[in-house]
Amino acid sequence: MKRAKILVVDDEAIVRESLGDWLRDAGYHVLTAEDGAAALEVVEREKPGIMIADLVMPGMDGIELMKRAKALLPGIEVIIITAYASIPTAIAAMKEGAYDYIEKPFCPERTELLVEKLSQYRALVEENVSLRQKLEGQYRFENIIAKSSKMQRLIELIKVVGKSNATVLITGESGTGKELVARAIHSQSHRHSKPFIAVSCAALPESLLESELFGHEKGSFTGAYTQKKGKFEFANGGTLFLDEIGEMSANTQVHLLRVLEEKEFARVGGNEPIKADVRVISATNKDLRKAIEDGEFREDLYYRLNVVNIELPPLRERKEDIPLLAEHFLDTFALENGKEIKGFTSDALQFLLDHDWPGNVRELENAVERAVILARDNLITVADMPQRGVVPASATTTGKCLKEVEKEHILAVLRRTSENYSETARILGITRMTLYRKAKEYGLTVKKMNND
Numbered sequence: 045m046k047r048a049k050i051l052v053v054d055d056e057a058i059v060r061e062s063l064g065d066w067l068r069d070a071g072y073h074v075l076t077a078e079d080g081a082a083a084l085e086v087v088e089r090e091k092p093g094i095m096i097a098d099l100v101m102p103g104m105d106g107i108e109l110m111k112r113a114k115a116l117l118p119g120i121e122v123i124i125i126t127a128y129a130s131i132p133t134a135i136a137a138m139k140e141g142a143y144d145y146i147e148k149p150f151c152p153e154r155t156e157l158l159v160e161k162l163s164q165y166r167a168l169v170e171e172n173v174s175l176r177q178k179l180e181g182q183y184r185f186e187n188i189i190a191k192s193s194k195m196q197r198l199i200e201l202i203k204v205v206g207k208s209n210a211t212v213l214i215t216g217e218s219g220t221g222k223e224l225v226a227r228a229i230h231s232q233s234h235r236h237s238k239p240f241i242a243v244s245c246a247a248l249p250e251s252l253l254e255s256e257l258f259g260h261e262k263g264s265f266t267g268a269y270t271q272k273k274g275k276f277e278f279a280n281g282g283t284l285f286l287d288e289i290g291e292m293s294a295n296t297q298v299h300l301l302r303v304l305e306e307k308e309f310a311r312v313g314g315n316e317p318i319k320a321d322v323r324v325i326s327a328t329n330k331d332l333r334k335a336i337e338d339g340e341f342r343e344d345l346y347y348r349l350n351v352v353n354i355e356l357p358p359l360r361e362r363k364e365d366i367p368l369l370a371e372h373f374l375d376t377f378a379l380e381n382g383k384e385i386k387g388f389t390s391d392a393l394q395f396l397l398d399h400d401w402p403g404n405v406r407e408l409e410n411a412v413e414r415a416v417i418l419a420r421d422n423l424i425t426v427a428d429m430p431q432r433g434v435v436p437a438s439a440t441t442t443g444k445c446l447k448e449v450e451k452e453h454i455l456a457v458l459r460r461t462s463e464n465y466s467e468t469a470r471i472l473g474i475t476r477m478t479l480y481r482k483a484k485e486y487g488l489t490v491k492k493m494n495n496d
């Protein structure tokens with residue numbers, strides 16, 4: 045197992061050196077610094093896994109140093125050195141994120157044991173993350189994670205279509221990854237070094253969308269004080285992504301069809317033809333065939349846009365993608381929030397697999413982000429999942445008094461944890477004593493009171 049890099053920070057040379065020598069003899073790679081400022085430089089340059097810092101130092105104290113070091117390097121673990129008199133402060137430091145503290149004068153064995161434990165723990169975390177990244181790399185194309193056979197086939201299609209200039213219509217429910225696919229097609233194409241420009245056809249009223257797409261000449265309508273280039277001009281040589289194409293008005297549809305046929309256009313209020321070398325990819329979560337039947341979408345435009353159709357399956361039809369997606373989002377948000385989270389407990393993962401995900405990958409992404417923020421441990425539990433930890437006010441609870449709802453909720457969580465009182469108290473955010481008191485008050489069984 046790889047030995048960790050350890051940074052020792054103390055203003056007293058004797059402490060620094062004796063502790064440093066001891067750890068070096070134990071086989072660690074030791075770095076030292078005499079104050080907070082010097083330590084932060086080392087943290088940035090050498091990225092040590094562990095920092096052992098004195099609590100009281102002139103200038104920046106150990107807690108301040110820990111906070112800044114974690115801001116620079118979220119994964120760093122910190123052990124605080126403290127004199128006996130400052131132990132309460134050291135305990136406060138642990139609440140702020142220190143792993144543990146050691147007391148002066150040192151007991152070398154205890155220090156080494158602590159460091160050993162910590163570095164083993166870090167190695168495990170790193171091993172897990174790197175294994176996961178390897179696995180992820182295998183099932184990742186551009187930014188798309190795709191393990192299921194449905195998605196693997198879709199990736200093959202993206203590779204082929206990317207090389208062509210064909211228009212592509214991407215269909216699928218909200219949150220299935222349509223924009224991600226559009227970007228991947230662009231990256232695969234010979235246009236990849238030119239702009240990828242996205243326009244939402246639902247965000248703007250008709251007149252503004254026309255000027256957004258094609259630009260306008262000065263004075264062409266009230267408010268057009270200057271000449272403006274449209275997205276078709278900006279996207280020249282590259283790709284224009286027309287999102288929510290199903291919302292485009294009848295007039296703009298005619299205009300767009302003409303541009304696609306003639307490969308040139310004029311700005312609103314202008315006559316000068318402008319050449320457009322633009323590849324159009326569009327997306328919708330609407331059923332365009334039905335919109336055509338209802339007279340809301342032009343059939344001729346549909347065929348122009350839909351030379352190739354890519355249909356993204358809803359997440360519930362490709363559940364094999366869920367674990368990798370969830371772990372990918374976990375890594376992303378853990379890093380963003382400076383949290384070291386190793387993964388999901390098996391029942392949390394089961395929850396993710398059982399859920400139907402009407403909001404598809406976006407909903408999963410949001411759920412994992414929320415769970416990362418809520419997680420109090422280095423594993424995400426089912427209590428961190430939406431609608432499990434908290435019973436929302438609903439038809440069954442409104443109309444009841446607070447005590448009744450509290451009783452039901454406590455009972456529900458107790459059942460879910462198989463009457464594990466510690467776990468229940470943790471989920472509810474109260475102490476075990478408070479839980480016992482309430483359980484007694486409500487006449488709930490307290491059968492495991494003494495054995496969990």
Ligand SMILES: Nc1ncnc2c1ncn2[C@@H]1O[C@H](COP(=O)(O)OP(=O)(O)OP(=O)(O)O)[C@@H](O)[C@H]1O
Nearest residue numbers: 187188189217218219220221222223224329405406
């Ligand atoms: N296969 C995937 N791998 C990784 N991330 C994904 C995947 N699919 C979707 N996402 C992520 O989920 C979120 C939603 O994706 P995207 O915006 O592409 O969906 P959409 O189909 O365009 O949704 P909408 O119809 O609501 O606009 C994004 O943050 C995207 O990065």
Ligand SMILES: [Mg+2]
Nearest residue numbers: 219222223287
């Ligand atoms: Mg989208």
